[in-house]
Each structure stands twice: as C-alpha cells, then as structure tokens.
Amino acid sequence: MKLACSIMMAPGNTFREKLLNVRSYGYEGVEIRILADEATPERVAEMRQALDETGMGVGAVIVPGPTYALPFDTPESTELKLGAARHALEVGAGLGAPTFITPEYRPQPLPLWFPLRRLSAGEEELFYGFMAGVAEHAEKVSATAVLEPINRYETHFYYSIADVMAVLDRVASPRINLVIDFFHMNMEEADIPAAIESAAGLVRHVQLGDNNRLLPGRGHTDFVSGFAALRRIGYDRYMALECQIPPDPERDLPACAAYLRLCLEASRSR
Numbered sequence: 001m002k003l004a005c006s007i008m009m010a011p012g013n014t015f016r017e018k019l020l021n022v023r024s025y026g027y028e029g030v031e032i033r034i035l036a037d038e039a040t041p042e043r044v045a046e047m048r049q050a051l052d053e054t055g056m057g058v059g060a061v062i063v064p065g066p067t068y069a070l071p072f073d074t075p076e077s078t079e080l081k082l083g084a085a086r087h088a089l090e091v092g093a094g095l096g097a098p099t100f101i102t103p104e105y106r107p108q109p110l111p112l113w114f115p116l117r118r119l120s121a122g123e124e125e126l127f128y129g130f131m132a133g134v135a136e137h138a139e140k141v142s143a144t145a146v147l148e149p150i151n152r153y154e155t156h157f158y159y160s161i162a163d164v165m166a167v168l169d170r171v172a173s174p175r176i177n178l179v180i181d182f183f184h185m186n187m188e189e190a191d192i193p194a195a196i197e198s199a200a201g202l203v204r205h206v207q208l209g210d211n212n213r214l215l216p217g218r219g220h221t222d223f224v225s226g227f228a229a230l231r232r233i234g235y236d237r238y239m240a241l242e243c244q245i246p247p248d249p250e251r252d253l254p255a256c257a258a259y260l261r262l263c264l265e266a267s268r269s270r
Helices: 015-024 041-054 075-095 121-141 161-171 182-188 192-198 223-232 249-267
Strands: 002-006 029-033 057-062 145-147 176-181 203-208 238-241
Touching: 002 057, 002 249, 015 029, 015 041, 015 249, 029 238, 041 075, 057 075, 057 203, 057 238, 075 121, 075 145, 121 145, 121 161, 121 176, 145 161, 161 176, 161 192, 176 182, 182 192, 182 203, 182 223, 192 223, 203 223, 223 249, 238 249
Parallel strands: 002 029, 002 238, 029 057, 145 176, 176 203, 203 238
Antiparallel strands: none
16 A cells, blocks of 8 residues: 555645655655646646656546536536536546546535435436446546545535445446545444445545544544555555645654554554
C-alpha cells in the first residue's frame, strides 16, 4: 500500500511545488481535486507533465462542481449531472487514475429517530439511468469510475460499503468500482475490517481521515485493524489523506506519514 496526500492539503504556490513538498514529507502520490471549470485539457496536460517530472503517482481524481447539489428530480437535472460526470471521467483518464463519481453531495435533514432516507422510485429510475451513462462513457474513454459510501449527513444515496456494492451489482460494469473512506466508515460501518473484507476485489482507492476528520492519529479510529483487512484482500494501491488541513503542514504532514507507516507495519501481524 502506498501513501498519498490530497493536493488540497499540500503547501506550495504551484502544482509542481505541492508535489515536491508532498514527496519530501514521505508520500508517494497525491489525490487530485480540481474544480470542473478549471479542469481544461491544457491544465490536465500541465499536471501530467509535473507528475512525470517529479515521479509522483495519482491515487484518484475528484472534479467537484455545482451539479453535486442538484437533485435527481428531472431528466434535465440528471443530464446535467451526467455531463459533469463525463467531463470528470475524461480528466481522470488523462491523469491515469480512478475518478470519483458523486451523484449527490449536500447537507441532509437530521436523521435522528427515523430510518435512513432511501431513494424514491423516481430518484432510483433517474439514478440508474445516470449510472448506465457513466458506465458507457467510462468504457468509451478507458476510464475507471469509483463510488464512495458517504455518511448520512452528506448524502442520501448510499451510506455503507454494502449499499455501494448493491449499486455495483446492479450496474454490472467492470469500469465502476469502490472507494472507501475511514471517516465515513467510522460513522456507518458496525465493523470496519469486516466491511472492507466484504468488498474484496472492488476497492480501487482509500481515503484516510480520523473519526473527527482530522489527520490519522488525532482521533480514535483503529487504522491498524483496517490496514490489516486491506492486506487480507490484497489491496496494494494508494491510501490518501483527505481530511482537515493541519495548522502546520510542514510539521504535521511528515509526522502523519510516519504514524501511518507505523500502522502499516503493525498491521502485518494482525
């Protein structure tokens, strides 16, 4: 398994400077987050060149935009979401990395006493039409899409690894896989190692944040048992920091890399 850092967390004035800083802190790659309107072919080519020059890898690509907040309530809104997803897949293909596909990311009503919200029949029909379009375009541009289980406060589409696996089973495309995030799993999974092991063969990317969305080691998440589960399923790709930017990145990011390597070493005996 290889350590990566979200480019959003890295200090530096340019993309290349950020890469060099992250490399010096002990990370082997980055997770790239670039706004949709900034992700031009020219910008993607510049990033690809900087990655090649620095020898840094890309764990995954996120291309957020305003369509994340649109509801699946009309064919028109669904088509806007699909257009954004197609663009994101093209960016990911250009950078040679899995691309996050996020049907919805917006605050949710407080789910306190009642069961978790699920998709309505209308939302479900539009969502699976959207996913068919994602699979088709991923195949066309030779991209890989990844779906992320997101906690109940930030979406109502799917929350757990089992939820996303059900989507993957229904869509049935080898171009669509799974990304897991320790922060979200801390909220939605009863047994994180068991949930990870249930997804053997489907995990293409991992995000790291502690239970409080701070750097790993600053909360109570048991990363050692989670890493051991990843070892058992043969995961050997990137695990990327995706959490709150620390107050002193030049001090805190190297310390976090050292902590994570200790967790990885300890996971060998679990």
